[in-house]
Amino acid sequence: MLEPRTRPRDLARRHMRTAPALSLAAVAALLVGGAASPSASAGPVRAAAVPVRLDPGYQQAPFEGWGTALAWFANVTGGWPDAQRNRLADALFGADGLGLTIARYNIGGGDSPTTEPYMRAGAAVPGHWKQPDPDTPDGWDPDNPDHWDPYADGNQRWWLKAARTRGADTFEAFSNSPPYFMTRSGLVSGAVDPWQDNLRPDQYERFAAYLAGALQRVQNSTGVTFASVSPVNEPGTAYWRAGGLQEGSHWAPDSQARVITALRAELDRSGLRTAVAAMDETDPDMFRANWDSYGSTVRSAIGRLNTHTYGTSGRSGARDIAKGSHTPLWMSEVDLGGRVPQNFTDMSPALDLAERISDDLTRLEPRAWVLWQAVEDYENMTPAHENSNWGLIQTDFTPANAAEEPLRKNKKYWAMAQYSRFIRPGARLIGTDSSHTLAALRPGGQGAVVVHTNPTGSARTIALDLTGFRDVSSAPVQRYTTDATRNVRREADVSITGKHLTVTLDPRSVTTLVIPGASGVDPERTTPAAGPRLLVNDHSGLALTAAPPGAGSALVQNRPDPFEPAQQWTLTRSVPGDWSSTASYRVTNAGSGRALAVADGVLTLSPPGPSAQQQWMLSTSGDGHHTLVNSATGTLLDVTGASTATGAPVGAYRPNTGRNQSWTFRGNPSGR
Template sequence: MPTSPTAAPRLHHGIALLPASAPHDGRTPLLRTGNRSIRRSRTILERRPRRRTTLAASLAAVTALLVGGAAPPPATTGATAPAALPIRLDPGYQQQPFEGWGTSLAWFAHVTGGWPDARRNRLADALYSADGLGFTVARYNIGGGDSPETEPYMRAGAAVPGHWKRPGPETPDWWDPENPEHWDPYADGNQRWWLKAAKSRGADTFEAFSNSPPYFMTRSGLVSGAANPADDNLRSDQYERFAAYLAGALRRVQNATGVTFDSVSPVNEPGTDYWRAGGRQEGSHWAPDSQAHMITALRAELDRTGLRTRVAAMDETNPDMFRADWDRYGDSARAAVGRLNTHTYGTNGRSGARDIAKGAHTPLWMSEVDLGGTVPQSFTDMRPALDLADRITDDLTRLEPRAWVLWQAVEDHENMSPAHENSNWGLIQTDFTPADAAREPLRKNKKYWAMAQYSRFIRPGARVITTDDDNTLAAIRPGGRGAVVVHTNATGSARTITLDLSGFRTVSPSPVRRYTTDASRNVHREPDVSTAGSHLTVTLDPGSVTTLVIPGASGVNPAATTVPSAAPRLLVNDHSGLALTAAPAEGGGPLVQHAPDRPDTAQQWVFTRSLPGDWSSTATYRVTNVGNGKALAVAGDTLTLAPPGPSPGQRWMLSTSGDGHITLINGVTGALLDVTGASTDDGAPIGVHRPTTGDNQSWTLPAEHRPPPARREANRRVRSG
């Protein structure tokens, strides 16, 4: 157990927060990558420009957070109560069925899977049982494994065993995947126990992932990375052998545990430069071309050995890097990917990852993240919980992932203590090197209970829908009857909200269940509330996360949804403020942008849903110009107008986070409607381009012309040239 009074920096997937006691400027956390300390600006979230609370309430929240304590203080007695905050729910835009919540098993499973039955079962219940968090997803780490001759150097739990066995003295390229004696059939028993424990409690979605190849396939001879962290660590002649290793380990773990892996991810946060030989965890850099090579090699090996497991890629550290990697992949690598994975340790570019997945017709996961928070280790402070709730709500709204997976739900309490990182990673903290595992406490923090506000109520099969508020996540329950709303009030004042439920076809009167987590309560059942017609008004306590279960809401009211209907609409570009216009034939290009002119039929567009009643976020539309009767179409890489017909090139998907802004994705090519060169010139051509997250690919559909809503996203990418 670490005993040094010097706080050890946390290098977790490239972001190593120094302890809360470390000096910093009060604005940006001091982070460490490898042996270099740097100042990295705090993540700027992609935000939806929504209605916010009053300035006074916001200032109260800031004051409360700066003062500290378990929760923000209540509002001043006698203050004028603010008007209720209206929040609209729109079931006319329904994400694909949610697959579930979960956690990666490394490193805690490698530690706790060998604990006494009572202790490890209690932990498994806390994460996977219906009375716990109800997780249904488990990500299993296929360890690479260092040489037996290497002195241990990794953090507690991080040295996940490899599946190889060296039966004799080491010789060059001794390992033969076809030789049964070169495999350890009992490797990694502790993680295997967790797979079976999760399955027995209802988990039904399993993914395997790798952080590093085995030591004997690497350039450095270590699974922690190359000597130069910007270099690939897999030797150039080892792609097929590493693919055989992953496929062989996958098959052996499946046979030993009875679980079936739905997917396997061969690379993890590959584009970063913080995997360094001698680091405290497994990791490996992969250039985009190397990623593509590994993905196709693994797909070929899985096919060769009869495994239908999907290849997941590329588990990049943030959506912007995910998009940059994907742009470098060729057709064969893209075709080999059966699931797209991104982490959200940084959050810019989520809309780009979303639209890439839609255009590729490939499911997308948020496959890893956690937040340590900006306060010292605490099990009662709500601030880390409120931060986590904010990340969940934003990820599900902007990214549209089919699953949301925590890094590791159980963290090393000793490493999180004031003597070390002094932070709040994990939902439960317990010592990874305990004196007596049978008596070691399992300490749930407030993040655990905030997680439960989501995972217990938004279940697999639910469909997330849009809202027009930053702090509100809503979903239709499995089967389509009933809705769940989770609202975070991070301010220091009580907040009254009024939910507008008119977007539902019916809202039958029935008790609305309410559950709250705050400084003194943990998913506590509060008195039921009732709808009043198509509205629900409720007051929420300061510093709280509240879940509302509305059983009587169902169906879609087409007249109240914000998705386009048969009425002609303008398409106004968010970057230029100019409208999509069908140019006269003698004008050269068929589509340009001009100053919005509502009566001009060349600027009027009708959206016709391909399948009436399809309210999914992947529904396709034909977009027809009122003036000439022709439809937007893509032929090859060219945007054009064509007579309306069944051509797939005339099918467009619409993406939105509920903020009044949309992107239009061609259903065949995956390219987005785009102002060429991000031009703001009147008459500039309109075309299509791969997703960039630039405002020149973002549009509004005003019913009547008015300036497009302001964008809050501070770091949006705008393509030039």
Template sequence: MLGIRRRPPGNARRRVPTALATSLAAVAALLLGGAASPPAAAGTVRSAPVPVRLDPAYQHAPFEGWGTALAWFANVTGGWPDAQRNRLADALYGTGGLGLTIARYNIGGGDGTATAPYMRAGAAVPGHWNPAGPQAPEEWDPDNPDHWDQDADGNQRWWLKAARARGADTFEAFSNSPPYFMTASGLVSGAVDPLDDNLRPDQYERFAAYLAGALRRVQNSTDVTFASVSPVNEPGTAYWRAGGLQEGSHWAPESQARMITALRAALDRSGLRTPVAAMDETDPNMFRANWESYGNAVRSAIGRLNTHTYGTDGRSGARDIAKGAHTPLWMSEVDLGGTVPQSFTDMSPALDLAERITDDLTQLEPRAWVLWQAVEDYENMTPAHEDSNWGLIQTDFTPADAANEPLRTNKKYWVMAQYSRFVRPGSRVIGTDDAHTLAAVRPGGQGAVVVHANASDSARTIALDLTGFRDVSAAPVQRYTTDATRDVHREADVSTTGRRLTVTLAPRSVTTLVIPGASGVDPEQATPAAGPRLLVNDHSGLALSAAPAGAGSALVQHPANPSDTAQRWTLTRSAPDDWSSTASYRVTNARSTQDLAVADGELTLLPPGPSARQHWMLSTSGDGHHTLVNSATGTLLDVTGASTSDGAPVGTYRPNTGRNQSWTFRAAPTGG
């Protein structure tokens, strides 16, 4: 996040071969800190293995890839000597590096030529307007070709072409600020009052035309096609102020809405079908608050939902908003500086990053995961400045000799590789019941990948339960480890025993297991299990019940009673072979034999039918708790008013992350 990450310290698609050792060694030879070392001592092993169950019956949408914003580092290094900038591009986008496939291009606003430089190194991303075009900035005309700098921002454009040449296939453009002459403060860093919008009220259509025009010109010059364009960035924060060290702008919710619709109209006028992404808010809770303020016309103008995760609360709300809106969701920006001083060997920042990746993918269910700046300014990270660990590679943005400036990898780089080299585009993240484990089925469904982070000071043995797969062959399981002394080091292969795999992992390490023999789904092991269930609310502890005829509400909650047929529900997949996390279910009551449905805005029971209003999507992060998202309305099964009272009505409500929208499925034997 551009704003939070700049507080002073104290305030604080291209498939990669699985044989990685040779390619990693090639990258290590180019980057400092990348040499593989002998295996570390295992440490003390726990007395009992930690059980980890993989659930291929809960598969996220196909993963689009890993990426980084370009912005500052590309604005600097895109102009470096060819050999050096290609080393960096290989490290990020090459098959021997991280194999990233997404790049986010920053459409700069640009301060006036008379404004003395005041931003941090690289942050003054050039604007696309031509300073020699109109006689006065207010005369800038987006329809006049002479008012555009056709060659603006050559350094970032170099990076777009370099990424594409190495296999990147997904590109997004984003804006942090309008050009200075459209702002209230006259600066692209924000308004004088950070809670004020900086775009002047009469400039929305002009700014939208600027973004559409820049987008078209960059596409034409680079042969890159943008999959989306995001007009606002972290709009609800108070970090953007005139004279700050980077571009930024506050946007009130109604201003966001106006800008989103203005950009959609401008793109349409330009003949561009590029989807609008929104709203790149700082965290999922703020994202949810903004979304709730948008009307239907604004929501329909959005083709992709973006959130950052600098704050982590509310991921389930953003996830269920995206499902209910049937709109793809990205985690479009985050990085972490860590809690230790600048270090290229300490595993703490890397383990923090692993935790963030795993939690984001399992709880938020994004289709892509994108870093802020994969390359950071080394000088700014030193003890004399931030003394921190932002970025995966650090290099001086103002070097005396760019051709020979060191490219320093920290442990975050190698931990990122533990994920990005193995969970490739087209993979589907699957459910697990362990907070430290990320799992995915590989593209095409043949094979699985497991990444486990052991942040403890002791070795940990995990016992993977693979019974959810239809087939598990005895093919060798590959193992790669990063810890204090190893960098994605190929360890001895391990073997499955039946449908189980037990492996011991080093302390303070991240390990990737490639299980080529796991495929398919065993329907008998799928969750939720077949048979009648009680739906028990996680807030009240009471069970969903069909109310007697004549009661004030069709659905209420009562103390759990397995013998009461009004509380028994059967969940049936609408498509038996749909194992996606957006699969729809009919939820049928045993007493009435009717389906749970939303009609005329009310929760009710209806005779079985194909309507989306009586179909529900189940969301879970693997912890045994679920939300139920109505396929027609996007609202969630919800105990009204978060009541804990016996007999309280149950309805539906927009996603709010409350426990009154969270449910546990408890077996209800037909014999009572």
């Protein structure tokens, strides 16, 4: 997580198994607010309805869950009186709380015991080593059991067990810094020069052994199994500096590559099948830049891709990198302080968080969404300090009496519950054409969940188009609302008419609709529609065209002509009935009968066949624009050089988030 004082106030500070579907009884236990009650929103329509179309024909991979990093708050509260720490654990992981199922455990580096404390409350996470001889710190030997403290960091370990007891089933370990005796500065907060790597060049293998050894010992003492371990955190930044308030280290791209491969080798040597996650960069654009620098050996050592979304630019690039490399992707850390001072009833921070969740899941397509620490230091958030709204719960990390310290839930907590209580592990996020609407199929495909954010000061009526579903019964739709006065309160049920649902939502609210009778996919309503289509580039406005024989390129762009066979393309699913967002298509030209392919890195046309070189995955955020990702190479259909010229060549290139890689399907002169 980023130090708040190192970046502008308007930017955020930093930072596999599928759980079973909840029973109806468990869902009921997750809900708060008592019996259903009528709401003003159930009254007559007050404005023109905003149309929202759901597309179950675009289904993301099964969702792995919602989570939080443990880190600082666990380092503090894991040592609190039993009743108090259990109240906190219930609020985060319990069935009556948020129902989180993912916990990220911070493997602390640990400063020297002789260093005067200088970090913020909770940030000095203990290391797992026993103190080496001060005169010979390089004498610490990871292969010597006597050089380890097998029970270090008991407070975070308590949280691992508490989370597992309450149903969490996915655990990741992550590192912010190597131990002090492996660093250049002698401090785990970073190098003296924040652009310099803090790990000494001769310490890579020893650091990898430290991570693997700590992971193994924590697993043995807690009974949890880590699915993954992340060796670096926000590596390409200058946030980390000697004497800073938290652990951190810069890692140049070649250093990232070296530690990733060293860790993979050490895990293998130790007999651990734990995946290496990388690289937990600050935002998707920086993530993509790091990934582009990795060679094939480094990429093959990564079992899961992690990115943070403190910056939001470039989500589509990270999404398509994950699809093209056939590697699962997590949004592994973010939080927002909000635009208002510390406040526990204002909806502004909650609405900001809800929009971030919806945008991340729609545009990034991660398999998990993980908050930076869900519990923040109340004192540090007061007007005398940061005066902000980090965390979902705030409590004093240095209380006079921990047993009686208040656990203050802000509106962000309840906004998070609008998602985490209803979109459960195993659900599949589906397409929508509304940036304010997130939708998912419930685990098993029976029923759907819609979460809509109304950030405006007026009531908003939405008209949900459910015609994309094969079946929609008339079963009542449950409605739950969080606003300035309500916390996930169940309101009056809503009725469906045919395959349409109209509901009015209150101002500055987050509303969850549970539609139990929606299931299946109507193939006639899927996108792209059947039949020949034009592929029009969103940057140039020109259409993909099969060039005549003898042209310099097999594919070019030309002025759109829906009656030109060389511009007509038919997309055929490789597996009929595969509605996943990674479904592959053959893209066949009507004029030549040949299929779009990438051969030896070159975009070409080939006789139709089963080769992965002819298979393309479609990505979209529901706005009608698509990227086409080649299944064999991970490259995207791309207008070379972002040219807007008629006749310019079209090729295949790695994801770059440019509009020259974005395409719209068009069927006739009217554009429909």
